[in-house]
Amino acid sequence: MESDIPSPAPAASATTLKVACSSCNLRELCLPVGMSRPELDRLDALVAARRTVKRGERLFQAGEPFQALYAVRTGFFKTCVSSEDGRDQVTGFQMAGELLGLDAISQDRHTCDAVALEDSQVCQIPYARLEELSREFTELQHSFHKIMSREIVRDHGVMLLLGSMRADERVAAFLLNLTQRLQARGFSPTSLVLRMTREEIGSYLGLKLETVSRTFSKLQEDGVLEVRQRHIRILDLAGLRALLNNSSAC
Amino acid sequence: MESDIPSPAPAASATTLKVACSSCNLRELCLPVGMSRPELDRLDALVAARRTVKRGERLFQAGEPFQALYAVRTGFFKTCVSSEDGRDQVTGFQMAGELLGLDAISQDRHTCDAVALEDSQVCQIPYARLEELSREFTELQHSFHKIMSREIVRDHGVMLLLGSMRADERVAAFLLNLTQRLQARGFSPTSLVLRMTREEIGSYLGLKLETVSRTFSKLQEDGVLEVRQRHIRILDLAGLRALLNNSSAC
DNA sequence: CGTGTCTTTGAAGCGAGTCAATCAGGGTGG
DNA sequence: CCACCCTGATTGACTCGCTTCAAAGACACG
Numbered sequence: 001m002e003s004d005i006p007s008p009a010p011a012a013s014a015t016t017l018k019v020a021c022s023s024c025n026l027r028e029l030c031l032p033v034g035m036s037r038p039e040l041d042r043l044d045a046l047v048a049a050r051r052t053v054k055r056g057e058r059l060f061q062a063g064e065p066f067q068a069l070y071a072v073r074t075g076f077f078k079t080c081v082s083s084e085d086g087r088d089q090v091t092g093f094q095m096a097g098e099l100l101g102l103d104a105i106s107q108d109r110h111t112c113d114a115v116a117l118e119d120s121q122v123c124q125i126p127y128a129r130l131e132e133l134s135r136e137f138t139e140l141q142h143s144f145h146k147i148m149s150r151e152i153v154r155d156h157g158v159m160l161l162l163g164s165m166r167a168d169e170r171v172a173a174f175l176l177n178l179t180q181r182l183q184a185r186g187f188s189p190t191s192l193v194l195r196m197t198r199e200e201i202g203s204y205l206g207l208k209l210e211t212v213s214r215t216f217s218k219l220q221e222d223g224v225l226e227v228r229q230r231h232i233r234i235l236d237l238a239g240l241r242a243l244l245n246n247s248s249a250c
Numbered sequence: 251m252e253s254d255i256p257s258p259a260p261a262a263s264a265t266t267l268k269v270a271c272s273s274c275n276l277r278e279l280c281l282p283v284g285m286s287r288p289e290l291d292r293l294d295a296l297v298a299a300r301r302t303v304k305r306g307e308r309l310f311q312a313g314e315p316f317q318a319l320y321a322v323r324t325g326f327f328k329t330c331v332s333s334e335d336g337r338d339q340v341t342g343f344q345m346a347g348e349l350l351g352l353d354a355i356s357q358d359r360h361t362c363d364a365v366a367l368e369d370s371q372v373c374q375i376p377y378a379r380l381e382e383l384s385r386e387f388t389e390l391q392h393s394f395h396k397i398m399s400r401e402i403v404r405d406h407g408v409m410l411l412l413g414s415m416r417a418d419e420r421v422a423a424f425l426l427n428l429t430q431r432l433q434a435r436g437f438s439p440t441s442l443v444l445r446m447t448r449e450e451i452g453s454y455l456g457l458k459l460e461t462v463s464r465t466f467s468k469l470q471e472d473g474v475l476e477v478r479q480r481h482i483r484i485l486d487l488a489g490l491r492a493l494l495n496n497s498s499a500c
Numbered sequence: 501c502g503t504g505t506c507t508t509t510g511a512a513g514c515g516a517g518t519c520a521a522t523c524a525g526g527g528t529g530g
Numbered sequence: 531c532c533a534c535c536c537t538g539a540t541t542g543a544c545t546c547g548c549t550t551c552a553a554a555g556a557c558a559c560g
Contacts, residue, residue, distance in 0.1 A: 164339055521540105
């Protein structure tokens with residue numbers, strides 16, 4: 001996964017050279033989806049700068065004032081919210097082309113932490129200027145709305161998972177979702193390297209890390225997966241999918 | 251709760267007379283929040299019509315093409331998603347001033363069902379015209395974005411609840427959330443009538459209906475609540491809140 | 501080559517689910 | 531107006547899946 005993406009010269013976590021949306025290979029997965037030439041040029045002017053975030057560093061954290069959205073350019077992030085009493089919940093994992101910070105619009109403050117799970121780069125999208133430009137360009141406005149709406153749909157899917165699935169179904173859904181998104185980015189649909197720990201997977205899926213580990217082992221016993229630490233290979237895709245369709249209980 | 255709202259003459263589920271946002275008593279809770287006179291007048295022209303939905307009827311259902319958003323004017327709704335294998339999850343309960351249908355923007359189709367839990371009225375907001383108008387009015391654009399973002403934040407809160415809370419904590423969080431929203435609408439902060447069944451509460455909270463019922467009974471034993479069927483009175487608000495702050499395990 | 505972090509695996513305990521019986525209301529029709 | 535039915539709520543007894551606690555193993559990194 002990481003081998004395809006040449007690491008840029010390590011820089012301070014400050015802003016670096018900008019790269020044009022119009023020539024970005026992610027443009028069909030990211031905010032510019034479906035935009036035409038003149039609009040793309042304007043978008044280039046909007047996306048102010050890139051920023052490097054090293055593994056383990058936070059791109060932003062809950063409570064910080066909201067200035068900009070971020071599009072993941074390379075790398076991998078998790079977002080997590082925490083309650084007053086210190087409970088912690090991973091609310092999502094973001095890969096290239098996905099937006100971070102949408103939650104912050106509601107209160108002009110970030111409501112979650114965004115942590116890089118590997119050395120990453122993001123494009124900074126000043127929110128005030130995004131609103132301006134999307135008043136001018138129907139396409140941009142519409143694709144921005146679609147992205148927000150898609151996040152809502154995704155969250156509803158996670159609620160379904162957390163509310164009514166067994167551990168093995170959750171893990172299966174998680175892996176299928178990951179591989180599908182990786183495939184859309186040109187990676188193998190059957191082989192992946194997890195960027196997150198068992199504990200982070202468990203937090204996302206509402207399970208304890210031991211349960212995640214046991215479930216991986218079980219799926220390996222059943223010949224559905226090959227699990228070597230964070231290297232996963234899907235041996236029986238149909239079998240994995242079947243876990244979701246046969247809700248054995250009903 | 252229902253006694254405050256005079257029922258309009260029962261009408262067919264078709265569209266009925268329109269009511270202006272500019273003179274709506276919900277305007278500070280709904281889409282028009284913070285808008286000034288000339289903008290409100292334009293919004294009046296946008297919100298095409300009201301529609302009556304009887305208890306048990308669906309306002310829309312998953313798969314239907316997306317035309318309009320709906321603002322709840324009176325009454326109470328639930329939204330639920332279901333997976334291919336027939337699993338069902340209540341993703342939210344909506345009351346006066348809240349928007350329905352935001353999920354549909356992403357794919358031009360509704361992705362969940364919206365069911366009225368009591369006789370209700372909604373204002374229909376044609377989406378294409380909302381986009382038009384929000385290109386013209388910064389205020390409208392911004393408040394629409396805030397509403398979508400708030401939905402994302404809410405969903406993250408539910409994920410935290412489903413992922414890491416015990417049954418009694420979930421029920422406490424649910425009741426506190428409901429009463430807070432009811433209070434913002436002028437109802438009592440300590441006394442409410444549930445519009446949904448134990449099963450619907452359970453689905454929302456990731457619990458079985460028996461567990462919801464047992465939890466209510468337990469909270470009544472402890473003197474925190476008075477529970478008589480769907481009539482709930484909060485006797486010890488601090489005690490209810492404490493359930494959320496003392497995560498007894500940590 | 502040690503050290504710390506992450507992962508795996510086992511054994512025991514518990515919280516929520518399941519199954520089943522009873523009870524309470526609300527509405528309907530005789 | 532009452533008997534009846536139907537849906538929803540409550541409660542109990544038992545089961546099961548996941549968590550908890552604990553120990554050992556596997557890598558990655560300095």
